[in-house]
Amino acid sequence: MVGQLEVEADGIERRSGVSLWRQIADKILHAIAIGDFAENAALPPEVALAERYGVNRHTVRSAIAALVQEGVLRAEQGRGTFVLSRKRLSYPIGARTRFSAGLQGQASERHIVLLASSVEPASQRVAEGLGLARGNDVIRLETRGEADGRPVSRAAGWFEARRFAGIDAAMAQTGSITASLARFGIDDYLRQSTMLSARHADAADLADLDLQPGAIVLVTVAVNVTPDGQPIQFSESRFPAERVELKLSAL
Amino acid sequence: MVGQLEVEADGIERRSGVSLWRQIADKILHAIAIGDFAENAALPPEVALAERYGVNRHTVRSAIAALVQEGVLRAEQGRGTFVLSRKRLSYPIGARTRFSAGLQGQASERHIVLLASSVEPASQRVAEGLGLARGNDVIRLETRGEADGRPVSRAAGWFEARRFAGIDAAMAQTGSITASLARFGIDDYLRQSTMLSARHADAADLADLDLQPGAIVLVTVAVNVTPDGQPIQFSESRFPAERVELKLSAL
DNA sequence: TATAGTTGTCTATATCAATAGACAAATTTA
DNA sequence: TAAATTTGTCTATTGATATAGACAACTATA
Incomplete structure (x- = not known):
């Protein structure tokens, strides 16, 4: 019974x-x-x-x-x-968000891996975010952020192909978006806007972030700009909610 | 087969x-x-x-x-x-987030309902957020935000009881945190920090936000301060991810 | 060395979740 | 009006989910 x-x-x-x-x-x-x-x-x-x-x-x-x-x-x-596992990482989102700098002190080892890169025509939303005409060529970088060997983020970043030709190679070499942008004369950049949502992880998230089915991911869609407001990067990032929380500071 | x-x-x-x-x-x-x-x-x-x-x-x-x-x-x-349903509301989070102002143009009707209020000793995290000693009395306001009749947020806010005695009545009368704080001489306040996470809705969320089991909620924990950095409000808010996305702007 | 407390394994049963197929009921289109 | 399209309902079957109970295996402790 x-x-x-x-x-x-x-x-x-x-x-x-x-x-x-x-x-x-x-x-x-x-x-x-x-x-x-x-x-x-x-x-x-x-x-x-x-x-x-x-x-x-x-x-x-x-x-x-x-x-x-x-x-x-x-x-x-x-x-x-x-x-076994430790608490969630606190991942900062602010005007000058930088991956490694933000996680300092919370994880002893952290880095970004370049998974893939390609040149493609800009989709509607990428074009809008970067202020380009739709269909202009953009470079897409697929990356994964890891801290102490655990995936903590999975991102796609888009850059205008004409202006940032070779950024994929720079990224592969330096392992840093900031360092790569510096090669193109970008010494500083700001986060202009961020849209934030949450959903169940899909098959891609499960594989990319080493999650179990049913997990939740936080999704941010952001535009980075130069200090004078020129868009340079459009990005979509996914964070495993069970391992990461986002700390919003001065944008 | x-x-x-x-x-x-x-x-x-x-x-x-x-x-x-x-x-x-x-x-x-x-x-x-x-x-x-x-x-x-x-x-x-x-x-x-x-x-x-x-x-x-x-x-x-x-x-x-x-x-x-x-x-x-x-x-x-x-x-x-x-x-039937419309797109998700885009709820702004920034330095000067105000409920009604932020949703202007996205919903024709919007307001905050005061569900309950009480005086209680500050818990560890509330005391930390407000810079008080643990156990000091605080006023808790339980509110729900609605836009076009649909719940879009559910929040608990804590205020130092000594300084903000009567804020519950003010809130009930004005239906606005901003207006209530104005009665205590607070003409401007800023969002100092926000922690953001996501999880499955629990029983309370389901009831409070009129959700179906399995839904996802975004959770923010924030501290509001006066322009000179004095903490006035500690809050925890929950947003239904299927109806709301958060737009992070200048904090 | 017993004994209590804990995780691991097994069988059995009931209900939910998912597939499969057939056909009814309502609406739109040719 | 006839045919095609689409949602609604029914039966049947399989596998996953959840409960129930009994007992084995292992650990710590009295």
């Missing part, structure tokens, strides 16, 4: 299209992120978690299994289940 | 803990939000959607049924399925 609860404890929703084990895994992740469970600390035993969330022990086990798979937890028979 | 596809089209993930119909509902919502389907336009027929996403027609029907339930779509037998 099944003892069906009418009201669930702690924000667990049934028949929502999101399985209970996934919801509980998200809750545990969130609890770790906000510091409810310290690093290396033992999680409450499975029966306690099952009671807290009003579900069967096996459902909790499914959630834990997913997080073990993700490398967030480690389960030891007879001892308990332990927290 | 079942013809199982190895690779799914368009970012649909199986065995993810998120059901296919929920993922497809999210995709349709996103497509509407970014303007792929115009308002009042017909959606592609169910068989076409099923093929596009690589799922059975009945699965698409489940997704559509959920969106009809949410009031996003209207299905008419023999004719088609039509888009």
